[in-house]
Amino acid sequence: MNTKLTWKENRPVAWLVLVLAVVAGVLGIGAWKVRGVADVALDYYRQNMEADFTARETAAQTILGIAEAELGAEDAKVQTASAALAESQAATTPGEKYAAGTKLETALGIVYNALPQAARDPQKSAAQLAWSEFVSRTDILSHSMEQYNTYAVAAEKTLQGFPASLIAKLAGVDVQAMA
Numbered sequence: 001m002n003t004k005l006t007w008k009e010n011r012p013v014a015w016l017v018l019v020l021a022v023v024a025g026v027l028g029i030g031a032w033k034v035r036g037v038a039d040v041a042l043d044y045y046r047q048n049m050e051a052d053f054t055a056r057e058t059a060a061q062t063i064l065g066i067a068e069a070e071l072g073a074e075d076a077k078v079q080t081a082s083a084a085l086a087e088s089q090a091a092t093t094p095g096e097k098y099a100a101g102t103k104l105e106t107a108l109g110i111v112y113n114a115l116p117q118a119a120r121d122p123q124k125s126a127a128q129l130a131w132s133e134f135v136s137r138t139d140i141l142s143h144s145m146e147q148y149n150t151y152a153v154a155a156e157k158t159l160q161g162f163p164a165s166l167i168a169k170l171a172g173v174d175v176q177a178m179a
Helices: 011-048 050-071 076-090 094-114 126-160 164-171
Strands: none
Touching: 011 050, 011 094, 011 126, 011 164, 050 076, 050 094, 050 126, 076 094, 094 126, 126 164
């Protein structure tokens, strides 16, 4: 008599199925939780900061356009500010955006102050309006960055421990993207 065992009756197969189910469950649920922790900071950035960075870059472009006409595109201050703007536009992570934005703020301030008084001082002039927008967005970002950093530090602490760091790597969560 030949008795063929079902997979439930075959202990090695049953253990293998159980181990695979546990591993898949831990990795699946763990990856979902890890992504959730990381997404808190990145969602805050997307909802509260990304548009302000873009608006600030647009204001900087306006000022640089005026500066090129007034000071010349070859002016070292204009070129430095243009490079800082390009770096800000190319930045992909919140940390890169902030660092590039700090350089942009300094370089653009120098350019704005180098503009002839007639170009920057009259109320509602293009340069004055763009500068006001730039400064306003910078102020908003400085307040938003504090909250973002709180979320990012909490996520980083959570994702540095074991097994979260391993699950984060397996799930493709880049902790460095938050920095």
